[in-house]
Amino acid sequence: GQNIDQPTEMTATEGAIVQINCTYQTSGFNGLFWYQQHAGEAPTFLSYNVLDGLEEKGRFSSFLSRSKGYSYLLLKELQMKDSASYLCALERNSGYALNFGKGTSLLVTP
């Protein structure tokens, strides 16, 4: 297994910034994905990191450090619609399937 860990739940205020962490224990993977999943809906792609560093995409940024086995998703200028589950996933070396972490349920409050 790849032991992908994320906090179970987080709460943040509308307009604020929140950081969702993901740690993992594996030596081999192609890259790390972040997906957003609203209740009852399909996961949707947010970001992908293959090299160490920060990838910025509008209000969302994702960071990867392979040496530390660590990634985070940064959400800025939070909106109510950002309340969702955020899934960290590792792309396998072979077959390119995804192993998902347990997900972090984010609640954005007024």
Add this chain to the structure above:
Amino acid sequence: DTEVTQTPKHLVMGMTNKKSLKCEQHMGHRAMYWYKQKAKKPPELMFVYSYEKLSINESVPSRFSPECPNSSLLNLHLHALQPEDSALYLCASSQDIGTAFVEQYFGPGTRLTVT
């Protein structure tokens, strides 16, 4: 068209029934996936098809039988399921599995209840 469609949206079946879930995409993707997602859990990979051939089977019980009749369609045939198989079944597709960074596009899922 960046959509993956799945039918039916909801399915209730008895343990002796035979049913099928269907998934379709018209993005020209050559890799298709089945995931199972229990409530408040992440998706778990079941099967991967690449160029219409089964490339990964995550030791899924034989009561689940996948089929890829062509590059746009993916089926999951169900037979003699157990109540614990009740879950959301997600289909996904991606452009190719021969290169890295293959963003997967997910369908809305079929919510299956086994009684």
